Amino acid sequence: MQFQLTDMLVEQVKHFVLNQDDKALKNLLSEYHYADIAEILDELNLDDSVYVIKLLDSETTSDILMELDEDNREKVLKNLSSKEIAEEVEELDTDDAADIIAELPEERQAEVISKIEDAEHKAEIEELLAYDESSAGGLMAKELVKVYETWTVAGCLRRIRGQARDVTRVHSIYVVDKQEKLIGRLSLKDLIVAKSEQKISDIYITNVDFVNVDEDVEEVAKVMAKYDLEAIPVVDENQTLLGRITIDDIIDVLREEADKDYQLAAGITQDVEADDSILQLTKARLPWLVLGLFGGLGSVFIMQGYENIMATVPSLFFYTPLIAAMAGNVGVQSSAIIVQGLANNNVKGSLINRLLKEVGLSLINGFALALLVMLFGYLVGQNTTESLAIAVSMMSVIVVAALVGTFVPIILDKRGIDPAIATGPFITTSNDILGIYLFFVIAGKIIGF
Amino acid sequence: MQFQLTDMLVEQVKHFVLNQDDKALKNLLSEYHYADIAEILDELNLDDSVYVIKLLDSETTSDILMELDEDNREKVLKNLSSKEIAEEVEELDTDDAADIIAELPEERQAEVISKIEDAEHKAEIEELLAYDESSAGGLMAKELVKVYETWTVAGCLRRIRGQARDVTRVHSIYVVDKQEKLIGRLSLKDLIVAKSEQKISDIYITNVDFVNVDEDVEEVAKVMAKYDLEAIPVVDENQTLLGRITIDDIIDVLREEADKDYQLAAGITQDVEADDSILQLTKARLPWLVLGLFGGLGSVFIMQGYENIMATVPSLFFYTPLIAAMAGNVGVQSSAIIVQGLANNNVKGSLINRLLKEVGLSLINGFALALLVMLFGYLVGQNTTESLAIAVSMMSVIVVAALVGTFVPIILDKRGIDPAIATGPFITTSNDILGIYLFFVIAGKIIGF
Structure with missing residues (x-):
C-alpha cells in the first residue's frame, strides 16, 4: 500500500x-x-x-x-x-x-x-x-469556518455547509461577534451533538487559544505543540479574526528549525541539501572552515612562543591535538545541551547554580580522563612530572571549555541572538585556541619553564 | 493571553x-x-x-x-x-x-x-x-470513530454521536466492512454535507492511507508528514482496523528524533536535559570523551614517531592542532549533510558521482584554505618549502576527511545502522588521527625526511 x-x-x-x-x-x-x-x-x-x-x-x-x-x-x-x-x-x-x-x-x-x-x-x-x-500572518490561511454567536445550531449547520466546501479540513469552527471579534470556538462534533434549536451563544466554548498576526512562527509552533492544537486562529490587536494556522504547516516549521540547528552545529551556514550544487555547498561550508583555519593559525602562534622548550619537553607538543580535541568536544557537548534546553524552555534556576553544576560535572569528567592520561604516561614510560603536568592542565582546560560551552549560548540568548550559532565550529575554534594556551601556561607552572 | x-x-x-x-x-x-x-x-x-x-x-x-x-x-x-x-x-x-x-x-x-x-x-x-x-502499535490509541458501510448517513450521525463522546477529536471516520476490515474513510464534513438518506457505501472515499501495526514510528511520521495527514488508521496484516495515530503524537516523535540526532552529533550518548543530575550527564558525556582521548593518544604515538625531525622542521608540530581541526570540521560538515539527506530520503544517484562531487567540493575548499596558509607562511617569514608542504598536505587531509565524512554514514546506513552516530565525535576522532598521520607522511615526501 x-x-x-x-x-x-x-x-x-x-x-x-x-x-x-x-x-x-x-x-x-x-x-x-x-x-x-x-x-x-x-x-x-x-x-x-x-x-x-x-x-x-x-x-x-x-x-x-x-x-x-x-x-x-x-x-x-x-x-x-x-x-x-x-x-x-x-x-x-x-x-x-x-x-x-x-x-x-x-x-x-x-x-x-x-x-x-x-x-x-x-x-x-x-x-x-x-x-x-516568519510571522503568524505569513503562515496563516484565510480559509476557515466562522459562525456568529447569534445563529442557531440548525442555521449554523446549514450555513457552514457552504463555507466548509472551500475548507479542506474543518478543525474548529470559530465563533465571532458582530464586530468579527473572535470570542470562542466550537468543534463540528459539538455542533452535531447539540440540539438543532440551540443558539451558538449557549454552546460555544469561550476558552480559545489564539496568536497575534505578528507573532514569530517558532513561538506559534511552541504554543501549538504545548497545547496539542491542530489549528490556531490568528487575530489582530483588536482581536479581529484574520485567519488560521494548521498543524501541517507547523510540522514544516519544526523540521526546518531542527535541520537548521543541526547544520549550524555542524558548521554549515546556509540551508543546503546533499544534492545541491558544488558552488552552493562551498558557500555554505567554506566560511566556517576559514574561521577554523584562523583558529588553527592562532594555535600556531601560541606554540611558536614555546619553541624554546621543544628540546627539553617535546612531549607537550605531541599532546596539543589531544588537548584541542578535548576542549572542542567538551565545549560542543556543553553548548548542545544548553542550546537544546533554551529551545525547549527548560534551562531554569540561577546562573550560579548552573556554574557550580558545570564545574562539578567537568571536574568529574576531567578527573577520569586525567587518570587515563597518567596511566598512558606510565605505560609508555613517560617522565612522571610531565605526565602529571599534562593531566592537570588537561583537566583545567576541560573545566574552562565546559564553562565557555555553557555560558556563551546563555549570554547570546540573553542578548537576543540565536544561541544555536554558538555550537559547533564557533565553540570548537575558540576552545581550541584557549585550550592550547592554558595547557602551556599551566604545564609550564608545574614543570617550571 | x-x-x-x-x-x-x-x-x-x-x-x-x-x-x-x-x-x-x-x-x-x-x-x-x-x-x-x-x-x-x-x-x-x-x-x-x-x-x-x-x-x-x-x-x-x-x-x-x-x-x-x-x-x-x-x-x-x-x-x-x-x-x-x-x-x-x-x-x-x-x-x-x-x-x-x-x-x-x-x-x-x-x-x-x-x-x-x-x-x-x-x-x-x-x-x-x-x-x-517504537512501533505504530505502541503509539496508536484505540479511540476512533468507526462506521459500517451498510449504514445510512442519518443512522450514522445518530450512532457516531455516541462514539464521538469518547473521542477528543474526530479527524476522520473510518469505514469498515462486516469483518471489521478497513475499506475507506469519511470526514465529518462529508457526512454533514451529504443527504441523510444516502448510504455510507455511496459516499465514502475508498482511497485511505493506513499503516501496519508493526511499522516503525519514524516511518509513520514520514508518511503522515508527506501526505499531510492529521490521523492515520492502524491495521493488522488482514487489514483489520486496530487503532489510529494522531498528529500530536507524531510531533513528539519528530522532536525526540531531532533532539536525539542533535545530541548524537554533539557527542552525547543518552537522552539528557540541562537539568538532569550530574551523574546522568556524566554517563551521557564521558563515553565520547574517552573515545576522543584515545584518538588524541593515537596522535601522540604518531607524532612521537617523528620526534627526530623536531629540531629541523619544528613548524610542522605547531600546525598539528590546525590539521586536526580542519580534518574534524570538514568531516563533520560532510557527514551532517549526508546524515540529513539520508533522513529526508534525498541522497540519490550513484556512489561514483557522489565521490567525484565530494572530491571536487573538498578540492575547492582545500585549495582556498591552502592559499590562506601559504599567505600566512609568507607573512610570518616561514620557509617556502615548509609552507608549501603544510598547505599541500592540509589539502590532501581535507579531501580524505570529506570522503570519510561522506562515506562512513552511507556505509552504516546500508548496513542498517543509524548513520547519525557517525557524525560528531566518531568522525572527528578518526579524522584527527588519520589527518595527522597523512599530514606527516605527505609533508615528509615534499620536504624530504
Whole structure:
C-alpha cells in the first residue's frame, strides 16, 4: 500500500512522455497521490516535468507544485506562463498560493496576481503577501469556518455547509461577534451533538487559544505543540479574526528549525541539501572552515612562543591535538545541551547554580580522563612530572571549555541572538585556541619553564 | 493571553499549599490549562506537587500528569497508590494510559491494571502494552470513530454521536466492512454535507492511507508528514482496523528524533536535559570523551614517531592542532549533510558521482584554505618549502576527511545502522588521527625526511 518510487515507474512515465501518450500517462498518474507524483517529477528532467504539469488538470498540479523540491519548482514555474501560474494559484488555499507567488521574481508577482480571476481569492492572497514570512500572518490561511454567536445550531449547520466546501479540513469552527471579534470556538462534533434549536451563544466554548498576526512562527509552533492544537486562529490587536494556522504547516516549521540547528552545529551556514550544487555547498561550508583555519593559525602562534622548550619537553607538543580535541568536544557537548534546553524552555534556576553544576560535572569528567592520561604516561614510560603536568592542565582546560560551552549560548540568548550559532565550529575554534594556551601556561607552572 | 510562568504565580501556589487553602488553590488553578499547571508543578517540590495532584479531580490531573517532566512524573507516581493511578488512567485515552503504565516499575503495572474498573478500557490498555514502543502499535490509541458501510448517513450521525463522546477529536471516520476490515474513510464534513438518506457505501472515499501495526514510528511520521495527514488508521496484516495515530503524537516523535540526532552529533550518548543530575550527564558525556582521548593518544604515538625531525622542521608540530581541526570540521560538515539527506530520503544517484562531487567540493575548499596558509607562511617569514608542504598536505587531509565524512554514514546506513552516530565525535576522532598521520607522511615526501 505504501508508495515506493521505482526506476521502472520513472521509466514508464518517461516513455509515455516521449511518445506523447497522454491518455496512458493520465491513466497511470491518476492512481497516485500528488505527493507521490511530485517525487516522480523530481526524478524527471525539466522538459518532461513541465509536460506532465501542463497535461494534468490544475486541481492536481497545484498540489504537486507545492510538494516539488524548491529548486525544481522554481524551474518549472519559469516555464509556465503567468496565466498558467494564476490558474494553479486559483486552486490552492490562500497560504500555499501566497507562498508560491512569493517565490516568483518580483516583476512576475504582480503579473500573476493580476491574472487571478476570483476577486476575493486575489484580495486575500495580496493581504497574506504583506505579512512577514516568519510571522503568524505569513503562515496563516484565510480559509476557515466562522459562525456568529447569534445563529442557531440548525442555521449554523446549514450555513457552514457552504463555507466548509472551500475548507479542506474543518478543525474548529470559530465563533465571532458582530464586530468579527473572535470570542470562542466550537468543534463540528459539538455542533452535531447539540440540539438543532440551540443558539451558538449557549454552546460555544469561550476558552480559545489564539496568536497575534505578528507573532514569530517558532513561538506559534511552541504554543501549538504545548497545547496539542491542530489549528490556531490568528487575530489582530483588536482581536479581529484574520485567519488560521494548521498543524501541517507547523510540522514544516519544526523540521526546518531542527535541520537548521543541526547544520549550524555542524558548521554549515546556509540551508543546503546533499544534492545541491558544488558552488552552493562551498558557500555554505567554506566560511566556517576559514574561521577554523584562523583558529588553527592562532594555535600556531601560541606554540611558536614555546619553541624554546621543544628540546627539553617535546612531549607537550605531541599532546596539543589531544588537548584541542578535548576542549572542542567538551565545549560542543556543553553548548548542545544548553542550546537544546533554551529551545525547549527548560534551562531554569540561577546562573550560579548552573556554574557550580558545570564545574562539578567537568571536574568529574576531567578527573577520569586525567587518570587515563597518567596511566598512558606510565605505560609508555613517560617522565612522571610531565605526565602529571599534562593531566592537570588537561583537566583545567576541560573545566574552562565546559564553562565557555555553557555560558556563551546563555549570554547570546540573553542578548537576543540565536544561541544555536554558538555550537559547533564557533565553540570548537575558540576552545581550541584557549585550550592550547592554558595547557602551556599551566604545564609550564608545574614543570617550571 | 499567552501563559507566562512567573515566580509570583509559583509563590502563590506554594502559599496556598502551605496553608492548605484548598478552595483558593482550586479557584486559582481552574483558570489555567493543564499544560500550564504542569509547568507550575515542575517548579514545586515533590510534596507540594503531590498535594496539588491529590486535590484536583482526576479528569484534570490525568492530563497534567501526561505533561509533567518525565522525571517529575515518575516521582509523583511513586507517591500515589495503585488505586489513585488507576483512577487517573481511567480518564486518559488508551494511548496515554498505556504510556503511563509502561513507565511504572513492572511489579506495579499489574497492580494498577487490576484496579481499572472499566473492563473495555482495561482490555484495550493491555492490548496496547503488548506492542513495541517504537512501533505504530505502541503509539496508536484505540479511540476512533468507526462506521459500517451498510449504514445510512442519518443512522450514522445518530450512532457516531455516541462514539464521538469518547473521542477528543474526530479527524476522520473510518469505514469498515462486516469483518471489521478497513475499506475507506469519511470526514465529518462529508457526512454533514451529504443527504441523510444516502448510504455510507455511496459516499465514502475508498482511497485511505493506513499503516501496519508493526511499522516503525519514524516511518509513520514520514508518511503522515508527506501526505499531510492529521490521523492515520492502524491495521493488522488482514487489514483489520486496530487503532489510529494522531498528529500530536507524531510531533513528539519528530522532536525526540531531532533532539536525539542533535545530541548524537554533539557527542552525547543518552537522552539528557540541562537539568538532569550530574551523574546522568556524566554517563551521557564521558563515553565520547574517552573515545576522543584515545584518538588524541593515537596522535601522540604518531607524532612521537617523528620526534627526530623536531629540531629541523619544528613548524610542522605547531600546525598539528590546525590539521586536526580542519580534518574534524570538514568531516563533520560532510557527514551532517549526508546524515540529513539520508533522513529526508534525498541522497540519490550513484556512489561514483557522489565521490567525484565530494572530491571536487573538498578540492575547492582545500585549495582556498591552502592559499590562506601559504599567505600566512609568507607573512610570518616561514620557509617556502615548509609552507608549501603544510598547505599541500592540509589539502590532501581535507579531501580524505570529506570522503570519510561522506562515506562512513552511507556505509552504516546500508548496513542498517543509524548513520547519525557517525557524525560528531566518531568522525572527528578518526579524522584527527588519520589527518595527522597523512599530514606527516605527505609533508615528509615534499620536504624530504
